[in-house]
Amino acid sequence: MDTGGFPLSRSTQKENRRWLDPNREGRGGRRSGRYCARCGTTVQSARILKGLNLCEFCVRELEKARDGRWSCLGCGKIAPDQLRKYGGYCKDCVCPACGRPDPEAVHKYGMCRQCMTQVGEFCRRCGKEAAAQVRKNRGLCDACAKEVQSGR
Numbered sequence: 001m002d003t004g005g006f007p008l009s010r011s012t013q014k015e016n017r018r019w020l021d022p023n024r025e026g027r028g029g030r031r032s033g034r035y036c037a038r039c040g041t042t043v044q045s046a047r048i049l050k051g052l053n054l055c056e057f058c059v060r061e062l063e064k065a066r067d068g069r070w071s072c073l074g075c076g077k078i079a080p081d082q083l084r085k086y087g088g089y090c091k092d093c094v095c096p097a098c099g100r101p102d103p104e105a106v107h108k109y110g111m112c113r114q115c116m117t118q119v120g121e122f123c124r125r126c127g128k129e130a131a132a133q134v135r136k137n138r139g140l141c142d143a144c145a146k147e148v149q150s151g152r
């Protein structure tokens, strides 16, 4: 799924909290000295992504680049620690069952194509045949999904 790139105009409250803003932090206070770790743009002239110290311009550039270091090779999401963990992909692009990257299938079905074929219609935990549930719960039937979620 394409999220339409960078959420500037329709930023939500939650999205805003991830950023240092020229209109807030840029005007003074202990975070007014923050700047982009990549290009040096200061919080006075651009929004800075808090966790990573990247300015909004760099974020946009990196999202497009999909370099596998800053941004996910599959979807362009900026998540360097996830990329390190999953070999260039964010956690939304790797199969939750086997860890294999398969952005297209994982976004669509919640698991990679290989697991889809393997799992087919059977719960990978209890083996029950329940095609619709298994597809919905990424390889688990409703009962098992509930148990796993509650930490069993």
Ligand SMILES: [Zn+2]
Pocket: 036, 037, 038, 039, 040, 041, 054, 055, 056, 057, 058, 059
């Ligand atoms: Zn920058």
Ligand SMILES: [Zn+2]
Pocket: 072, 073, 074, 075, 076, 077, 089, 090, 091, 092, 093, 103
């Ligand atoms: Zn991704």
Ligand SMILES: [Zn+2]
Pocket: 095, 096, 097, 098, 099, 100, 111, 112, 113, 114, 115, 116
């Ligand atoms: Zn898989």
Ligand SMILES: [Zn+2]
Pocket: 123, 124, 125, 126, 127, 128, 140, 141, 142, 143, 144, 145
């Ligand atoms: Zn089950």
